Amino acid sequence: MQSKIKYRKKRTPKIAKQASDSLKIIPLGGLEEIGRNMTLFEYQDQIFIIDMGLQFPDEDMPGIDFIIPNIEYLLRHPEKKLLGIIITHAHYDHIGAIPYLIDKLNYPPIYTAPLSRGIILKRQEDFPDLKKLNIQEINAGQNITLGPFKIVPFHLNHNIPDTLGLAINSPAGLIIYATDFKFDLQPIADKPADLSRIIDLASPGVTLLLADSTGAENPGHSISEKTIMDNLDPVFREAQGRIILSTFASLISRIQQAIWLSEKYNRKVIIEGYAMKTNIAIAEKLKYLSIKKETIVNWQEANRLEPNKLTVLCTGAQGEPEAVLMKIVNREHKYLRIQKNDVVIFSSSVVPGNELAVQNLKDNLAKQGAKIYHYKMLDIHASGHGYQEDLKTMINLVKPKFFMPIHGHYSMLKTHGELAESVGISTKNIVTATNGQIIELGKNKIIATQKFVPTNYVMVDGLGVGDVKEVVLRARQTLAKDGIFIIVALVDRKTGLLHNDPQIISQGFVYMKESRDLINQTKKLIKEIVSSSTRGQTFNEGYIRNNLRNKIGLFLFKKTQRRPMILPIVIEI
């Protein structure tokens, strides 16, 4: 059951060795962002991990695929025992980093619920070089023991089934870990929230509650999936053409609703998009989805149906360039073109950063004649995260001594802390931590130490993991803004003069064909700079390069108010 952390590099550990006997909680991510969730629980050199997620990049990280947690702390401490990893649910911000980190951690056992297991194993197929994962299934109500920790998973509502909260019996007392959750008393394709179970688990007295803060800035209660279904019903009932419903591929409950409503109104269903297809296949196999045998059709069958007898379930509601909805709009989809009376439903929120892409998609669909429904016009999407009243309810049920908000941007954690205060948790018992901060927990104390483990970004770009550093990103930002201006100067080593006209290559700066004057003036200036830099035979390539970079940079800025990257290549011949 236990796995030694693989030894990587000899470095002087920056973290002092554990002095006290208290439990350490170390969030490697998820406290200053939505995503990259990964938290360590450490007691006397024994560690277990909750979640191993990825984070999608900000707009100032061009070219980056995603960011994964930094595990330097674990790699630096081969003496510590890694007991296992518990995965709370199968969203990528909780499982996405597994393929990138599991090998470095020497394949410790993973504990998770059946659906999450299925999705993790499916994704692992994309990484054929990795060894087989050691995944143990766990279910709400079962106990697992990891070293000094006895852990009882419990059912939580979220927007993917099989989401597990954790009651952790630790040497520092009982800890409740409320991962991404909401309370839904009328969920679809899931069990309703069981408040009494949470009260029951908490009844021995909870030392610490850690709880999801993603919805902390939204007043009121989150919406039930039942409401969504009630709102979608008339749309399905009245649509005269095809219904194209787009949502997150992991939103099994919404997919179930679309299927049930299609069956209710005699529509067959086409499933489009790789992620959507795989998730539905896994969920159906594990009986998280109920679909009548005759409901799902292929395009051959679909093309014989009247438009009002067909529903298309697909990905792409975030305006992703490669997803199905974008292919339809760009007329690149093999079978589907928008036609009059088609109804397109965006049954998902817009992930911050995707607003413009989604607007663009909606505009193109509207131009092609589709009728569009999206969540701002009608409640046809519910967040998977509890709102302020739900969050207060959780605190109220658990009645913890200490409270630590997790999962969300820092402003959300802080607001969540204020909510906790408003329902009676004393200010000094609330710890609003940042990534990497070592939190020490005893039965009667919690200390947010000023010790931090490394959490700087590890960026994944193509096959490269962690090889894109700040300097590379900064170069991309500069290149994106004003392009590059390359000067190739062949300098005669004897005369110190240019061998012939300097060559200029510009990309992303100005449109060369319409900028002849500017280019000619620049060439003239280059000649002057080279000849004045080599005067007196002191030929120094670096000096010429610097001179060119500075003076040409200044000249171009004066002429254009732009600052392209200036790259002088000086060749002696």
Added chain:
Amino acid sequence: MQSKIKYRKKRTPKIAKQASDSLKIIPLGGLEEIGRNMTLFEYQDQIFIIDMGLQFPDEDMPGIDFIIPNIEYLLRHPEKKLLGIIITHAHYDHIGAIPYLIDKLNYPPIYTAPLSRGIILKRQEDFPDLKKLNIQEINAGQNITLGPFKIVPFHLNHNIPDTLGLAINSPAGLIIYATDFKFDLQPIADKPADLSRIIDLASPGVTLLLADSTGAENPGHSISEKTIMDNLDPVFREAQGRIILSTFASLISRIQQAIWLSEKYNRKVIIEGYAMKTNIAIAEKLKYLSIKKETIVNWQEANRLEPNKLTVLCTGAQGEPEAVLMKIVNREHKYLRIQKNDVVIFSSSVVPGNELAVQNLKDNLAKQGAKIYHYKMLDIHASGHGYQEDLKTMINLVKPKFFMPIHGHYSMLKTHGELAESVGISTKNIVTATNGQIIELGKNKIIATQKFVPTNYVMVDGLGVGDVKEVVLRARQTLAKDGIFIIVALVDRKTGLLHNDPQIISQGFVYMKESRDLINQTKKLIKEIVSSSTRGQTFNEGYIRNNLRNKIGLFLFKKTQRRPMILPIVIEI
């Protein structure tokens, strides 16, 4: 009063000469975006223009400052008379392109309300090379005659004072132009909406209503500024530290509220940020703002005050890198550091595309100890645009024969069209046009022709207007994603072999210091490619370059899954 359009370039006009006697309405922008509002009204070669705005760039336009309307149609038709420009209000999406276009149009007269005039003239100071503008003041209720058009401006509520709707008596009948508007029965620092005035103006019978669609996808009514003030009041009353309130610099009514609330709770006010200062100065001078003489203080006085006696009004609620709020957070502000009990109010919505920047700003403020209020937590911002019920009200008051939604993304126009249908406008009388489309209006007909004038983007980047073309943008996008990989190969013209090791310069691709293996392998491959390309003495620089570009591109993609721009520089020596 009339001004000939300056002749620019002789080109064959693509637009057939006007055949009919009907009025042409030609939107040059604003129908497929928020921004770039500019609409031409043309009758028998006489044209007047409504608004001349700019649009902020999308995220796939790195380095671009903004986009302005394309006026090729006007420049191609010097025979047409330009009667004048009417500016409906002083937001940049309605006035921002004036300094870039007015000279090319040979300074036609501009007609606008006093506050708009003040703001336009102030901005013009940033363009000292331009001639003096010819601006005539107009006010609600006054008549102006421009050629065959008799125009009566009327008062509309928006989030800047002096917003004018236009009743246009034209040869094709009465047209109502409802620019950006909402109905506010309890506005602050503005007159309430005057519904009976609109009914009165429309009473002779309206041929066409053009109306703002920005809020068309929001159900219900927009919020009154009075509600905002009621919600801000307890925040001001209870704040124990300084209040830093950030909003749009043009939101005069919100600024008025902050000043009145400060005066009510004995706070002095500091104004920070260039745009905020100038707008307040203009608005105060023109009596659109009422501020007690002793309210505004400087930092010397402010520093002597208790924290709970000070309000700071500033810009930067969109997370703009150069604005005041960002400077405060980055500890670059000369006087202001966040301290405990400071309250920061984001009294503005988040412009799509700015979500991540704003979140980042909020997080940093929260970390530094500020208490944050933003519009999602509390109604402390009201849109300037009417929601669905307001839009229906306008249609109902005006009772037009024809309806044309304007101002907004295409999906908003389409939804606005559906709203018009729902209140009784016949489908065939609703024209949902796109940018550049020539709409022909007669007293009893409206035709959305399939003729279009050019509206492709004119991008402003630094001093360059329109010189950044698609090819430049595409280069910037490629450079942003995976950087550039430059190969400098000196080839001996006699042997066809490399003179020495090829030089490699990479920016934004991989971190060179940690990629020695990759670089060495690439250099080896370059040597092979060059020698095989020059075999048999057929030395051809272009051929070598192409070979290097393709083969090295493929090699690097295989190794990294990245596609940097490959730039081979082959020099014969």
